[in-house]
Amino acid sequence: MPRQLCGLTTGVVRVTIVEAVTVIATESLSKRFPRVTALDRLSVDVGPGVTGLVGANGAGKSTLIKILLGLSPASEGRAEVLGLDVATKGADIRERVGYMPEHDCLPPDVSATEFVVHMARMSGLPPTAARERTADTLRHVGLYEERYRPIGGYSTGMKQRVKLAQALVHDPQLVFLDEPTNGLDPVGRDEMLGLIRRIHTDFGISVLVTSHLLGELERTCDHVVVIDGGKLLRSSSTTDFTQTTATLAIEVTDTDEHPDGTRAVRESLHARGVEVLDGSNGLPGAGHILLLTAQGEETYDLVRDVVADLGLGLVRMEQRRHHISEVFTSEEEQRKEAAVHGS
Amino acid sequence: MAVEQPMRSPVATPGDQTRIHNIGYRNYDGPRLGRSYATRSLYSQSLRGSYGLGRSIKSKVLPMLLFVVMCVPAAIMVAVAVATKAKDLPVDYTRYAIIMQAVISLYVASQAPQSVSRDLRFKTVPLYFSRPIETADYVRAKYAALASALFVLTAAPLLVLYVGALLAKLDFADQTKGFAQGLVSVALLSLLFAGIGLVIASVTPRRGFGIAAVIAVMTISYGAVSTLQAIADNQDSTGAIPWIGLFSPVTLIDGVQSAFLGASSAFPGAVGPTNGEGAVYVLVVLGLIAACYGLLLRRYKKVGL
Numbered sequence: 033m034p035r036q037l038c039g040l041t042t043g044v045v046r047v048t049i050v051e052a053v054t055v056i057a058t059e060s061l062s063k064r065f066p067r068v069t070a071l072d073r074l075s076v077d078v079g080p081g082v083t084g085l086v087g088a089n090g091a092g093k094s095t096l097i098k099i100l101l102g103l104s105p106a107s108e109g110r111a112e113v114l115g116l117d118v119a120t121k122g123a124d125i126r127e128r129v130g131y132m133p134e135h136d137c138l139p140p141d142v143s144a145t146e147f148v149v150h151m152a153r154m155s156g157l158p159p160t161a162a163r164e165r166t167a168d169t170l171r172h173v174g175l176y177e178e179r180y181r182p183i184g185g186y187s188t189g190m191k192q193r194v195k196l197a198q199a200l201v202h203d204p205q206l207v208f209l210d211e212p213t214n215g216l217d218p219v220g221r222d223e224m225l226g227l228i229r230r231i232h233t234d235f236g237i238s239v240l241v242t243s244h245l246l247g248e249l250e251r252t253c254d255h256v257v258v259i260d261g262g263k264l265l266r267s268s269s270t271t272d273f274t275q276t277t278a279t280l281a282i283e284v285t286d287t288d289e290h291p292d293g294t295r296a297v298r299e300s301l302h303a304r305g306v307e308v309l310d311g312s313n314g315l316p317g318a319g320h321i322l323l324l325t326a327q328g329e330e331t332y333d334l335v336r337d338v339v340a341d342l343g344l345g346l347v348r349m350e351q352r353r354h355h356i357s358e359v360f361t362s363e364e365e366q367r368k369e370a371a372v373h374g375s
Numbered sequence: 376m377a378v379e380q381p382m383r384s385p386v387a388t389p390g391d392q393t394r395i396h397n398i399g400y401r402n403y404d405g406p407r408l409g410r411s412y413a414t415r416s417l418y419s420q421s422l423r424g425s426y427g428l429g430r431s432i433k434s435k436v437l438p439m440l441l442f443v444v445m446c447v448p449a450a451i452m453v454a455v456a457v458a459t460k461a462k463d464l465p466v467d468y469t470r471y472a473i474i475m476q477a478v479i480s481l482y483v484a485s486q487a488p489q490s491v492s493r494d495l496r497f498k499t500v501p502l503y504f505s506r507p508i509e510t511a512d513y514v515r516a517k518y519a520a521l522a523s524a525l526f527v528l529t530a531a532p533l534l535v536l537y538v539g540a541l542l543a544k545l546d547f548a549d550q551t552k553g554f555a556q557g558l559v560s561v562a563l564l565s566l567l568f569a570g571i572g573l574v575i576a577s578v579t580p581r582r583g584f585g586i587a588a589v590i591a592v593m594t595i596s597y598g599a600v601s602t603l604q605a606i607a608d609n610q611d612s613t614g615a616i617p618w619i620g621l622f623s624p625v626t627l628i629d630g631v632q633s634a635f636l637g638a639s640s641a642f643p644g645a646v647g648p649t650n651g652e653g654a655v656y657v658l659v660v661l662g663l664i665a666a667c668y669g670l671l672l673r674r675y676k677k678v679g680l
Contacts, residue, residue: 101505123507127407131505139497141431153416154506156407165403172400182431198502203403235400 055080055114055206055238056100062108063095063262070095072262073109078240082232084249084256084270085242092262093242094134097208100240101126114205127156130199130207130237134214137195140184144175144194147183148201155202162201169197172235173227189220196227200237207231209241213248225252280326282335285345293344294320300338306331321348414512417503421520425486426527434489441482442528445475449532453539464540464550468557469638471536472529472564476625479568480593482528483521487572488585490521496580500678514671521573525565533557556636564628567660568593570667571624577674596623601643608643617648621659630656 056078063071070092087093098104100113102122111118113125138147145166152162170179173193178186183194192212199207212228213221229252231237243249249256250270258265282297290296298308301324309323326332332349339346420429426442427435452465472479494500503513537554541547575592576585600623607615620626620642633640634653640646648656 103504123410123509126505127409127507131502133498133501133505135498137498137502139493139499141434146429150416150420151502151506153420154413154503154508156409156413156507157403158406158408161403161405168401202407236402 053080054078054112056083056112056240058096058109058111060109061096061099061106061111063092063099063104064107070262071099071106074259074262074264075109076257076264076267078255078257078267080232080238081254082228082239082241082252084253085240085259086244086246086249086256087242087259088244091259093259094210095262096259097131097210097240097242100208101129101131127202128205130202130204132195132199132207132209132212134210134242136191138183138191141182143182144170144179144186144190144197147194148197151198152201157202165201165203166197169201170194172230173197173200174223188215189217189223192216192220192224193227196224200231200235204237206238206240209239211242211244213243213245221248228252279351280324280331280335281348281350282322282324282339282346283320283348284339284342285347287344290342290344293342294322296342297338297344298322300342301335304334304338306334326351410507410509410512413506413508414516417508417513417516418520418523421490421517422523425490425521425524437485438482438524441478441485442531444478445528446532446535448475449535450539453536453543456539456545457543461543463545464536466536467638468533468536468553469560469632469636470641471532471557472561473625473629473641475529475532476597477594479525479529479564480590483525483568483572483593484586484589486524487521487569487576487589488579488582490517491573491577492580492582492585495577495678496582500675510675511672514668514675518569518573518668518671522565522569525569526562529561529565530558533561553637556632556638560628560632560636560638563631563660564624566664567624567628567667570664570671574667574670574674577671593624597625599623600626604643608646613644613646616642616644616646617652617656620648621656624663627656627660627663631660 054077056076058074058076060073060075061071062069062073074092074096085093085096095104099106099111100118102113102118102125105119114128116125116128118125148166148170149162152165153159157165170176170193173196175190175193175197178190183191186194192215196209196212199209209228213224216224225248228239228241231239232254241249241252253270255267255269257267284293284297286293301308301322306324324331324335335349336346423429426438449471455461456464466474494503500513504510508516533554537550540550571592572589575588579585579588600619603619604616604626607613607619617630620630626642629638629641630648630653632638633642633647634650634656638647640648647653
């Protein structure tokens with residue numbers, strides 16, 4: 033729900049900007065291998081919250097995470113994580129951040145509890161604290177009785193939860209999640225995304241999550257960073273991506289007086305000079321949804337008054353966001369056009 | 376009221392259960408003990424793992440069995456010595472590990488892959504390196520853990536012999552000296568065998584290959600060296616025997632202890648290395664241990680994330 037509000041009013045967005053302290057900052061960060069340039073003068077600032085890192089395979093996502101963990105020196109430029117320089121404070125950074133790799137990383141012959149306790153100790157937690165934090169964290173990620181069984185018998189969804197738990201067990205200030213929804217079915221995917229959202233809202237831990245599915249990031253992230261070929265394509269907040277135009281979706285009930293309430297509202301709004309689109313998209317059953325462009329507060333009032341005058345019930349009035357992918361598609365088209373014009 | 380209250384509590388029980396699930400997230404503000412603590416934790420976990428502790432019952436069987444096999448002959452010798460009121464133990468402290476080398480090799484072959492191949496195979500290594508410890512910490516912890524496990528395996532029967540010898544009222548100074556020499560010898564042996572085992576095991580994520588490769592290296596090198604030594608002995612070129620001994624881990628340890636630790640050599644014709652040759656042995660052993668450590672470091676530099 034707070035996310036919806038965030039989309040409705042720009043005021044909330046401003047508050048996050050005021051709070052913003054940089055969690056990750058890179059400055060013309062480059063990483064060159066003998067044959068490939070993995071990162072090319074990447075400068076990006078990431079604030080607290082959930083940040084999506086998008087890029088195709090080989091775009092430099094993993095290389096960036098490696099450098100940010102202080103495990104691989106940058107060829108050029110500098111980077112800071114939580115205000116610590118990655119070149120000199122690698123160990124301090126790794127004590128304060130968590131990392132969930134993309135690939136499998138769990139030994140099958142130990143239980144989730146034993147494994148996560150061990151990983152907690154590897155993060156520097158004393159034995160008792162490690163055990164307590166493990167129990168807490170496994171519960172938070174949704175593993176209960178099964179945590180005493182060997183990991184080998186777990187489903188993919190449960191394994192992903194264990195991987196997430198080991199990244200959170202030492203209560204880091206920031207976690208890197210590499211493709212956390214890989215291999216999950218739609219339900220598992222939704223649960224994982226909800227969990228990622230909670231990592232920030234409930235646990236207060238900032239998240240850098242990579243994915244190649246834009247739809248996921250749109251639902252989960254406050255901020256999206258797009259890299260391609262090691263270069264920064266775009267970095268902006270999700271609301272910027274999706275709030276270029278605010279579309280309002282309304283659905284009303286029918287009454288005896290107005291057997292087709294939807295049409296009555298449309299005509300009535302049209303009479304007052306408001307453009308109304310059909311929200312059906314040719315899908316059956318969706319014809320009851322009207323889409324209109326919100327001009328500001330007065331549009332909401334107008335809709336309320338019109339519906340009240342007609343004596344109908346207002347079932348739904350919600351902000352429809354544009355999808356990030358649409359923004360990207362249009363941007364790509366623009367770039368292509370520019371390229372055509374350029375040549 | 377007094378009747379109502381006890382009735383309420385069972386009703387509240389399901390409510391309590393759901394509330395357990397709803398405890399909010401608690402931050403951790405306790406101590407973070409850092410790199411050296413993490414390295415020690417990895418060491419103790421690996422050491423325990425080498426005897427199957429903290430692992431499944433199945434993985435306890437082999438190490439525990441080998442430990443028993445190592446100690447039983449010592450116990451029997453002690454029993455015989457006490458019963459027959461012998462003036463000396465039937466076997467030198469330094470000789471015991473050489474006699475039991477097959478058991479030691481088997482232990483290294485089974486536990487070195489267990490220690491490192493599993494982390495490689497299940498790709499757990501990146502998780503370690505995403506934490507405060509560095510490559511060198513990981514290598515040191517794993518090396519120290521396996522060397523300690525081997526020391527426990529090889530020193531325990533010596534302790535049995537020593538305690539038995541004291542019970543049999545053998546000469547205290549003599550026995551203590553022998554025991555100390557034995558301990559030094561098995562300490563060197565543990566370091567050398569652990570290094571060789573880990574280097575071989577760290578190359579392959581497949582445990583089976585690791586086991587086979589370690590056994591092959593240990594037995595083939597020993598077989599080849601002792602065959603060549605026997606041939607040299609037959610042809611009366613006794614000067615070559617110590618030099619051939621440099622090429623297998625067991626004969627290396629044998630050479631070092633017969634030169635400096637008062638052991639009688641197990642080489643054919645009991646031709647141990649002279650002091651000069653012994654110095655070469657010590658240098659080769661130390662060099663091999665350092666080389667194993669260096670190779671492991673290099674190997675794990677590449678594994679990373």
